[in-house]
Amino acid sequence: MLSKVDLMKSEHFALDFFKKNGFSRQKCKKCGNNFWAQVARDFCQDASCISYEFIGNPTIPGKLKWKTIREKYLKFFADQGHTKVNRYPVVARWKPDTLFVGASIFDFMPWVLNGSAKPPANPLVIDQPSVRFGDIDNVGLGSGRHCTQFSMMAHHCFNSPKEIYWKEKTVGLCYDFFTKQLKLPGDELTFVENLWKGGGNAGPCFEVMTKGNEIATLVFMQFMQKPAGYVPMKMKVVDTGYGLERISWASQGTPTIYDCIYPKVIDFLKKEGRVKTYNKKVFEEFCKLSSVMNVEDINVEEQRKLLVKQISEKLGVTTDSILEQIYPYHHIYRVADHTKALCFILGDGIVPANIQEGYLARLLIRRGLHSLHRLGIDIELGCIVEKHIRELGDTYPEILERSDDILKMVEVEEEKYKSNIKNAHSAVKKFEDLLLRSGKKKFDKKSFVMLYESRGLDPDIVKEHLNMPADSVTTIDVREEIRKNLEKEEGQKHKFGDYKDEVVGFLSDLPVTEKLYYDDEKKLNGEATILKIFDNLVVLDKTIFYPRGGGAEPDVGNLEGSRVLDVENKNGVIVHTLDTVKGLQEGQIVGLQVDKKTREGITRHHTATHVVNTSSRRVLGEHVWQEGTKKDFDKAYLNVTHYEMPSVEQVKKIEKVANDIIKKKVKVIKSIMGRTEAERKYGFRIYQGGAVPGRDLRIVNIDGWDIEACGGLHIDNTSEIGRVLITKVDKPHDGVIRFIFRVGEAADKWELSRKELLNKCGKLLKVKPASVPTATGKLFVKWKLLRKKLEIKKQKDAKKMVKGMETKKVGTVDLLVKEIPGVGLKELQGVSKQLSTDNTFVALLGVGDKIHVLCSAGKNVGINAGLITSKICSDLGGKGGGSPTLGQGFGVNKSKLKAIVKKIKTELII
Numbered sequence: 001m002l003s004k005v006d007l008m009k010s011e012h013f014a015l016d017f018f019k020k021n022g023f024s025r026q027k028c029k030k031c032g033n034n035f036w037a038q039v040a041r042d043f044c045q046d047a048s049c050i051s052y053e054f055i056g057n058p059t060i061p062g063k064l065k066w067k068t069i070r071e072k073y074l075k076f077f078a079d080q081g082h083t084k085v086n087r088y089p090v091v092a093r094w095k096p097d098t099l100f101v102g103a104s105i106f107d108f109m110p111w112v113l114n115g116s117a118k119p120p121a122n123p124l125v126i127d128q129p130s131v132r133f134g135d136i137d138n139v140g141l142g143s144g145r146h147c148t149q150f151s152m153m154a155h156h157c158f159n160s161p162k163e164i165y166w167k168e169k170t171v172g173l174c175y176d177f178f179t180k181q182l183k184l185p186g187d188e189l190t191f192v193e194n195l196w197k198g199g200g201n202a203g204p205c206f207e208v209m210t211k212g213n214e215i216a217t218l219v220f221m222q223f224m225q226k227p228a229g230y231v232p233m234k235m236k237v238v239d240t241g242y243g244l245e246r247i248s249w250a251s252q253g254t255p256t257i258y259d260c261i262y263p264k265v266i267d268f269l270k271k272e273g274r275v276k277t278y279n280k281k282v283f284e285e286f287c288k289l290s291s292v293m294n295v296e297d298i299n300v301e302e303q304r305k306l307l308v309k310q311i312s313e314k315l316g317v318t319t320d321s322i323l324e325q326i327y328p329y330h331h332i333y334r335v336a337d338h339t340k341a342l343c344f345i346l347g348d349g350i351v352p353a354n355i356q357e358g359y360l361a362r363l364l365i366r367r368g369l370h371s372l373h374r375l376g377i378d379i380e381l382g383c384i385v386e387k388h389i390r391e392l393g394d395t396y397p398e399i400l401e402r403s404d405d406i407l408k409m410v411e412v413e414e415e416k417y418k419s420n421i422k423n424a425h426s427a428v429k430k431f432e433d434l435l436l437r438s439g440k441k442k443f444d445k446k447s448f449v450m451l452y453e454s455r456g457l458d459p460d461i462v463k464e465h466l467n468m469p470a471d472s473v474t475t476i477d478v479r480e481e482i483r484k485n486l487e488k489e490e491g492q493k494h495k496f497g498d499y500k501d502e503v504v505g506f507l508s509d510l511p512v513t514e515k516l517y518y519d520d521e522k523k524l525n526g527e528a529t530i531l532k533i534f535d536n537l538v539v540l541d542k543t544i545f546y547p548r549g550g551g552a553e554p555d556v557g558n559l560e561g562s563r564v565l566d567v568e569n570k571n572g573v574i575v576h577t578l579d580t581v582k583g584l585q586e587g588q589i590v591g592l593q594v595d596k597k598t599r600e601g602i603t604r605h606h607t608a609t610h611v612v613n614t615s616s617r618r619v620l621g622e623h624v625w626q627e628g629t630k631k632d633f634d635k636a637y638l639n640v641t642h643y644e645m646p647s648v649e650q651v652k653k654i655e656k657v658a659n660d661i662i663k664k665k666v667k668v669i670k671s672i673m674g675r676t677e678a679e680r681k682y683g684f685r686i687y688q689g690g691a692v693p694g695r696d697l698r699i700v701n702i703d704g705w706d707i708e709a710c711g712g713l714h715i716d717n718t719s720e721i722g723r724v725l726i727t728k729v730d731k732p733h734d735g736v737i738r739f740i741f742r743v744g745e746a747a748d749k750w751e752l753s754r755k756e757l758l759n760k761c762g763k764l765l766k767v768k769p770a771s772v773p774t775a776t777g778k779l780f781v782k783w784k785l786l787r788k789k790l791e792i793k794k795q796k797d798a799k800k801m802v803k804g805m806e807t808k809k810v811g812t813v814d815l816l817v818k819e820i821p822g823v824g825l826k827e828l829q830g831v832s833k834q835l836s837t838d839n840t841f842v843a844l845l846g847v848g849d850k851i852h853v854l855c856s857a858g859k860n861v862g863i864n865a866g867l868i869t870s871k872i873c874s875d876l877g878g879k880g881g882g883s884p885t886l887g888q889g890f891g892v893n894k895s896k897l898k899a900i901v902k903k904i905k906t907e908l909i910i
Contacts, residue, residue, distance in 0.1 A: 001226065001228050001229035001230065001231060002223065002229050002230040002231070003229050003230070004195060004230075006229075006230070007195050007202065007203070007204055007223065007230060008193070008195055008204070010025070010034075012193075012204040012220075013025075013034070013036070013193045013204060013206070015167055015168055015171055016168060017168050017171050017172050017175070018036050018171075018191075021038070021175065021186070022038045023036040023037060023038055023191070024036065024037065024038075024040075026040065026041060028042075028043050028044035028046075028049055028192075029042045029043060030043055030044075030048075030049040031044060031046065031048065031049050033046075033192055033193060033194065034192075034193045035190045035191060035192040035193060035209075036190065036191040036193075036206075037187070037189070037190045037191075038186055038187045038189075039187045041190065044190055044192045044209065045190045045192070045209035045210065045211060045212060046192060046207070046209055046212070046214065047143075047145070047212045047213070047214070047291035048291065049212075050211070050212045050291075051212055051288040051289055051291050052144070052211070052212045052213065052287060052288045052290075052291050053211035053212050053288070054210065054211040054212065054213055054249075054250050054253050055253055055254070055255055055284050055287055055288050056253050056284055057211070057253055058250060058251050058252060058253030059184055059185070059188045059210045059211055059213075059250050059251075060178075060182050060183065060184045060247065060250050060251035061183050061251070062183070062251060063251055063252045063253075064182070064247075064248060064251040064252070065248060065252075065260075066151070066244050066245060066248040066260075066261055067395060069182070069244060069247050069248055069251070070127055070151070070153065070244055070395070072181055072182065073125075073127070073153045073177065073181075073242060073244075074125055074127060074153075076176075076177050076181045077125035077155045077173070077177075078125060080173060081123065082121075082123045082124055082125040082155050083120075083121035083122075083123070083124050083125070084124070084125055084126070085120050085121055085124045085125070085126045086126075087126065087127060087128050087129060087396075088101060088106075088107040088128060088684070089101070089348040089349065089684050090129055090130065090131045090149070090344045090345060090348050091345070091348045091349055091350055091357060092106055093684055093687040093690060093691065094111070094679075094684065094687055094691055094692075095109055095110070095691060096110075096690070096691035096693075097199075099356060099357045099360070100130075100131040100132070100133075100345075100357070100360075101128065101129075101130050101131065102130055102131065102132050103128070103130055103152050103154075103198075103241055104126055104128035104130070104152045104153075104154035104156070104239075104241060105154070105156070105198075105199075105219075105221075105237075105239045105241075106128075106130075106199075107126070107128060108156070108158075109199050110199070111675055111695075112158065112676075113199075113201065113221075113233075113235065113237065115160075115234065115235065115695075116675065116693075116694060116695040117674065117675035117676045117695060118674065118676045119156070119158045119676070120676055120679070120680060122156075122157065122158050122164065123155060123156060123157040123158075123164060123165070123238070124155065124156050125153075125154070125155045125156075126153070126154055126155075126156070127151055127152075127153050127244070128151065128152045128153075128154060129149060129150075129151050129152075129344050129396070130149070130150055130151070130152045131148060131149050131341060131344065131345060132148065132150075133148065133360055133363075135147075135148075136148055136363075136367075139333065139334055139337050139338070140329075140330040140331070140333040140334045140337070141256070141286075141287075141290060141304070141326055141329065141330040141333065142290075143290055143291065144255070144256040144257060144258075144287050144290045144291070145213075145246070145249070145256070145257045145291070147245060147257065147258075147261075147337055147341075148337050148338060148341040148364065149337070149340055149341035149343075149344055149345075150243065150244065150245050151243075151244035151245065152241045152242070152243070152244075153241075153242040153243075153244050154239070154240045154241050154242060155173065155238070155240050156237065156238055156239060156240065157170075157237070157238035158235055158237055158238075159235060159236040159237065159238070160234060160235035160236070163236065165238065166220065166236065166238065167220055170218050170220070170238050170240065171191065171206065171218060174208060174216060174218055174240070175189070177242075178208075178215075178216075182247070182251070184210065184250075188210050188211065189208060189209070189210055190208075190209045190210070191206040191207075191208055191209075191218075192206065192207040192208075192209055193205075193206065194206070194207055196217070196219040196221070196239075197225060200224060200225050201221050201223065201224060201225065201233065201237075202221070202223045202224070202225045202230055203219055203220045203221040203222045203223055203237075203239075204219075204220050205217055205218055205219040205220065206218045210250055211250070212291055213246055213249060213250050214243070214246065215242065215243055215246045215247050215250055216240065216241065216242045216243065216247075217240065217241045218238075218240050219237075219238075219239040219240065219241075220236070220237075220238065220239075221233070221236070221237040221238075221239045222236045222237070245257055245260075245261050248260050248261060249261075255283050255284050255287040256287055256329075256333060258333040258336055258337060262333075262336040262337075262340065264387060264391065265335075265336045265339070265340075265384060265387055265388065266332055266333070266336055268384070268387065269332045269335060269336065269375070269377065269384070270332065272375075272377045272379055273328060273332070273375040273376060273377045275328040275329070275332065275375070276325070278325040278326075278329065279317070279325060281315065282311060282315060282317055282321075282322060282325065283325060283326075283329075285311050285314070285315065286307060286308070286311055286322065286326060289307050289310070289311070290304075290307065304326075308322045308323060308326070328375060331371035331372075331374050331375050332371075332375065334367060334368065334371045335368050335371045335372060335375075335381075335384060336384070338364040338365075338367055338368040338371075339368055339381065339384045339385045339388055340388045340392075341364055342361065342364055342365065342368075342385055342406070342410065343385060343388050343389055343392055343399050343406060344396075344399070345357075345360075345361050345364070346361060346402075346405070346406045346409050346410070346623065347398065347399045347402045347405075347406050349622070349623055349624075349625050349641070350623075350641070351409060351623055351641035351642060351643050351735045351736075352365060352409060352412075352413045352643065352734075352735055353641075353733065353734045353735025353736060354453060354733060354734045354735070355733065355735075358641070358734075358735040358736075361409075362413060362456075365381065365410060365413045365414065365417070366413075366417055366456055366458070368381050368384075369381055369414060369417050369418075370458050370460075370461075373421070373461075380410075380411070380414060381410055381414050382407045382410040382411050382414065385406060385407060385410050386403070386407060389403045389406065389407075401622075402622055402623070404621070405621045405622055405623045408621075408643070409623065409643050412643045412644055413643075416456065417456050420455045420456040420457060421457070421461065423455075424455070424457055424461055424462070424464075424465055425465045427451065427455050427457065428451070428457070428462055428465040428466060429465070429467075431447065431450075431451060432466065432467060432468055435447060435468070436468070437883050437884065437885050437886075438883050438884060439864070439883075439884045441468065441469070442468065442469050442470065442471065443462075443466055443468055443469065443470035443471065444470075444471050444473075445471055445473050445477060445478070445481060446481075448462060448470075448471075448473045448477075448478050449478050449481050452478050458478075459473050459474060459477075459478055506532055506534040506537075507532075507539070507570055507571075507573050507575070510531060510532060510539055510573050511531075511541070511573075512572035512573060513539070513540060513541070513542060513543055513572065513573055513574040514541060514542035514543070515542075515543065515574070516542050516543060516544045517543070517544050517545070517546045517555075517713060518698075521603065521713045521714065521715075523544055524544070524557075524593060524594040524596055524599065525544070525591070525592065525593050525594075526542075526543075526544040526591075526592045527589055527590065527591055527592065528540035528541055528542045528543055528589070528590060528592055529541045529542075529587065529588070529589050529590075530584060530585065530586050530587065530588045530589075530590060531586065532586060533581050533584060533585070533586055535581075536577060536578050536579070536580065536581055537575050537576070537577055537578075538559065538575070538576045538578055538581060538584065539573060539574070539575055539576070540574070540576070540590075540592075543567075543574050543576070543592065544592050544594055545557065545564060545567045545574065545576060545592065545594060546567065546599070546602075546712075546713050547567040547568050547569040547574050547575075548566070548567060548568050548569075549569055549711060549712070550606075550629070550689055550710060550711055550712045551609075551628065551629035551630050551631055551689070552602055552606055552629075552630075552631045552712050552713070553598075553602055553630070553631065553632045553633070554566055554567035554568070555567055555594045555595065555598060555599055555602075556594075556595050556598050557592070557593045557594040557595040557598075558591075558592075558593045559576060559578060559584075559590055559591075559592055559593075560583075560584060560588075560590035560591050561583070562578040562579060562580050562581065562582075562583075562584065563578065563579040563580075564576050564577070564578060565577045565578065565579055597633060598633045599633075599713070600633075601632070601633025601634060601744075601745075601746060602631050602632060602633050602713070603713045603714060603715055604715060604720060604721050604722070604743050604744055605631040605632065605633070605635070605636035605742075605743055605746075606631045606636075606712045606713060606714055607668060607700075607702070607714045607715050607718065607720075607721060608636065608658070608721050608724050608741065608743045609629050609631055609636055609638050610700065610702055610706045610708060610710070610714075611658045611661055611662065611702065611705070611706065611718065611721070611724065612638050612654065612658050612724060612726075612739060612741060613626050613638055613640065613688060613706065614702075614705055614706040615654045615655075615657040615658040615661070616638075616640050616642075616654050616737075616739065617640075618657055619646075619650055619653050619654045619657060620640075620642050620646060620650065620654075621642075623641060623642070623643075624640045624641055624642060625640065625641045625688065626638065626639070626640060626688040626689060627639040627640060627641055627736050628736075629689075631712075633746070634742065634746045634749075635727075635740060635741070635742045635746060635750075636740075636741060636742075636743075637738050637739065637740045637741070638738070638739045638741070639732060639736050639737070639738050640736070640737055640739070641735060641736060641737075642735070642736070642737045643735060645729070645731060645737065646729065646737060651726055651729055651739075654726065654739070655724060655725070655726045655741075658724045659723050659724055661702070661705055661718055662718045662719060662721045662722070662723060662724065663719070664718065665717055665718060665719040666702055666703050666704065666705055666717065666718045667702075667703045667716070667717055668700065668701070668702050668703075668714050668715055668716055668717060668718065669700075669701040669703060670698065670699070670700055670701075670714060671698075671699050671701070672696050672697070672698055672699070673696065673697055673699050674695065674696055674697075675694075675695065675696065675697055678697050678699055678709065682699070682707045685707065685708070686699065686707060686708050686709040687708075687709060688708045688709075688710075689708070689709070689710065692709045692711075697709040698710060698711050700712070700714055702718060721743050721744060722743055722744025722745065722747065723743065723744065723747055724741055724742075724743050724747070725741060725742050725743070725747035725750065725751065726739055726740070726741045727740050727741060727742055727750060728740040755769075758772055761776070765779070794826055794827055794830055797823075797827060797830075798827055798830030798831045798833075798834065799830075799834065801820060801823075801827070801831050802831055802834050802835060805818060805831075805835065807835070807840060808905075812839065812860070813839060813840070813841050813861050813863070814837065814839050814840045814841070815840075815841050815905070816835060816840065816841075816842045816843070816844075817843045817901055817904045817905050818831075818842075818843070818844055818845070819845045819847055819897070819901060820844060820845070820846050820847070821846075821847045821848070822846070822847070822848055823846040823848070823852070824846055824848070824852055825846070825852050825854060825888060827846065828844045828846050828852055828854040829854065831844060832844060832854055832856045836856050836858060837858050838858040838859050838860045838861075839858050839860050839861065840856070840857075840858045840861070841855070841856070841857050841858070841861050841863055841865070842854075842855065842856045842857075843855045843868070843872070843904050845897070845901070847894070847897070850878070850890050850891065850892050851876055851878070851890060851891040851892065851894065851897065852888075852889075852890055853869055853872050853873050853876070853878075853880055853887075853888065853889045853890060853891060854869070854886075854887070854888050855868050855869045855872070855882075855886070855887040856885065856886050856887075857884065857885055857886075858885075859885070864884045865882060865883070865884060865885055865886055865887040866881050866882035866883050866884060866886070866887040867881075867884075867887075868887060868904075869881060869882055869887025869888060869889050870882075870887065870889065872889070872891070872900060872904070873889035873890060873891050875891070875893075875896060875900055876890075876891020876892065876893050876896055876897070876900065877891055877892045877893035877896075878890040878891035878892050878893075
């Protein structure tokens with residue numbers, strides 16, 4: 001077991017390459033890190049140790065644009081024997097522990113690194129668009145260098161079972177690329193020694209610097225990180241990352257990284273916002289010094305004030321003048337950055353929502369719109385996104401192909417946001433009133449979070465409409481709070497899951513169960529040997545019972561006369577929950593029988609789910625991805641990502657497209673493929689259900705229609721489905737649509753039940769079934785009129801009841817306690833409204849079959865009506881509660897009524 005100190009020993013970094021090329025090992029006088037350079041230096045060239053010295057003084061000649069650098073990089077490494085690999089999506093659906101690809105190595109984690117899959121090529125070169133949200137608050141003039149979306153160019157070498165190349169060649173290739181291909185002077189490069197850690201792996205690395213700009217990182221991944229230290233990996237991995245945007249910045253020497261990668265968008269925003277061109281000397285000075293700013297370590301606003309003061313004193317320019325120049329560009333850069341990131345995030349299949357990846361997409365849109373608002377620019381965000389799409393289209397044609405979907409999602413989100421802003425004043429006012437009624441006197445962080453989540457209102461906008469005092473809360477605070485509480489899909493709770501970990505230890509040392517259900521999915525009978533019994537749980541050596549998984553309900557049936565209630569897969573061991581284990585013993589050979597109706601129903605619905613999923617994508621757009629399913633024998637539901645409720649016509653079309661595929665009798669082919677081969681052949685759409693573990697994947701191919709990695713049971717031909725009938729469409733949460741459907745016999749039964757229900761309604765209404773909707777509409781209108789008349793009558797009755805009721809002065813409170821026979825809560829509410837004032841406490845008890853209780857307290861009373869109502873109802877054997885100003889509930893024990901009325905008049909008020 002090695003420690004961090006062991007991994008940072010000089011032997012890991014002292015290369016022959018450095019000696020042969022005139023590099024010497026030196027120590028930075030500021031951070032203390034060791035580094036290698038061809039000339040003597042006091043500092044390592046990291047941005048935290050020196051300012052951005054390349055601004056206005058680029059180290060790479062030619063003012064190269066990012067597209068040129070990208071082509072030079074890919075060609076250089078292809079010429080050096082590396083195979084070019086196409087980019088992966090920025091949404092890491094194959095990786096179970098993360099949402100987005102944050103670096104090129106994510107493409108190969110965990111499956112290639114743990115030996116479960118072969119790399120797509122070895123060695124390889126790739127340009128991998130990446131997304132990181134950890135630095136989002138640095139974007140803009142937080143540091144001048146952070147991007148939410150950036151391209152991680154990389155060459156990777158997976159040294160297993162034999163070594164292809166390692167440190168010497170990696171550093172040599174890096175040096176040659178910069179000095180020979182890009183003509184960067186070798187004495188402007190430093191290689192800083194460090195330790196890289198990520199995803200449970202680690203290794204020594206070199207951070208490649210030039211004049212304060214980190215342009216590459218060379219990681220030699222060879223250790224696994226354990227709690228007690230580091231142990232060697234079986235595979236040694238060359239993991240490099242070359243920052244495409246950083247390299248272009250080093251070539252152009254612009255004040256910020258954004259100026260060199262988004263020049264057209266920035267010029268457009270400057271023009272639309274009538275933003276003045278900055279004083280070059282002042283602005284460059286600020287940008288050079290901003291290298292020290294990083295929200296992870298410091299308060300950016302405070303640090304920015306110090307920098308502005310420093311520049312003001314140095315250049316003789318007022319701080320107000322500097323700030324006037326800086327802040328518009330801060331928002332311009334944010335809009336430019338966030339809109340480019342949206343091209344990849346939305347283009348690769350994320351729909352804005354209020355959870356997980358969708359929430360982060362929405363966050364970018366709202367931040368972009370907020371910055372446009374601050375700039376006073378009245379244009380659609382989609383206009384800027386479209387400019388990025390045109391710029392990216394020739395390099396990433398898939399972004400151009402999906403432009404309609406991308407722009408539509410941005411448009412829908414912008415409409416929601418603008419509606420929220422328009423109604424901001426009333427929304428904040430209502431929320432304030434709610435807080436005041438609940439006894440709160442301050443607008444706290446939780447309140448800001450609730451308004452942001454429900455209305456999309458940033459704290460700055462909320463504060464513009466607030467009347468009550470508020471905590472000092474920023475958008476950063478709100479975002480961090482939301483990130484901590486991102487919703488998770490509610491997991492199903494099953495019988496096996498009720499057992500505690502120490503109880504299910506009986507599974508230890510049991511072999512993986514042989515899965516007979518894959519051999520023949522129509523096989524319903526078999527035999528097996530009992531390996532273990534615990535409580536009512538049974539483990540067999542093999543089974544024909546399919547376990548719960550992938551959204552599919554498990555098989556049920558019989559095991560030697562005992563009813564099989566549930567089946568679950570626990571790390572390859574299949575556990576059967578029985579109604580009884582009486583008469584069963586370990587070592588016994590038992591007969592197995594799967595319930596035919598359940599198996600066939602679930603299997604048909606499972607295959608139909610694949611059909612409906614692809615049908616919805618064909619109708620609604622390429623952004624549609626599966627977000628969850630449940631398949632039972634009589635119905636199924638499918639959740640898909642989509643930005644709005646589909647129209648009736650779209651739902652009908654989805655159903656028609658699905659049934660057309662069923663009628664075509666398409667073969668359903670099930671095969672086992674290596675992970676890398678499957679990804680190469682079919683792409684990442686195979687991960688509809690999320691990350692799938694293992695070296696090999698079970699691929700279910702509805703020939704020419706849908707291809708997914710799926711462990712579920714399926715029919716052999718779409719004709720076996722019968723037909724699909726979508727019976728309901730709803731919205732479980734924002735950004736997700738749920739299709740509930742039935743197939744085959746289950747669809748016929750459901751349709752028949754609807755017809756029977758319609759006939760019954762027709763008989764009750766004394767009309768033909770076809771006229772039921774019209775008759776129901778007329779009945780509804782009559783009901784509304786009668787309800788209105790009843791409400792008017794109740795108001796009149798309440799006025800009559802109030803006559804003769806008088807409050808009694810108790811201290812400063814006007815008290816009224818009254819029993820009213822034969823009335824309900826509605827009548828009590830009417831009476832309360834007429835009697836309530838700021839100084840009144842009213843307790844009303846409507847006595848009928850049960851006792852209705854209503855208490856109200858004016859704002860000057862100082863008594864919590866909800867708490868008193870709760871106590872009254874509890875004493876009366878019922879339940880109640882409410883807010884400080886209004887409480888409602890009921891009781892059932894009339895024998896205690898008189899004593900409680902007396903108690904209210906005395907104890908509760910005094």
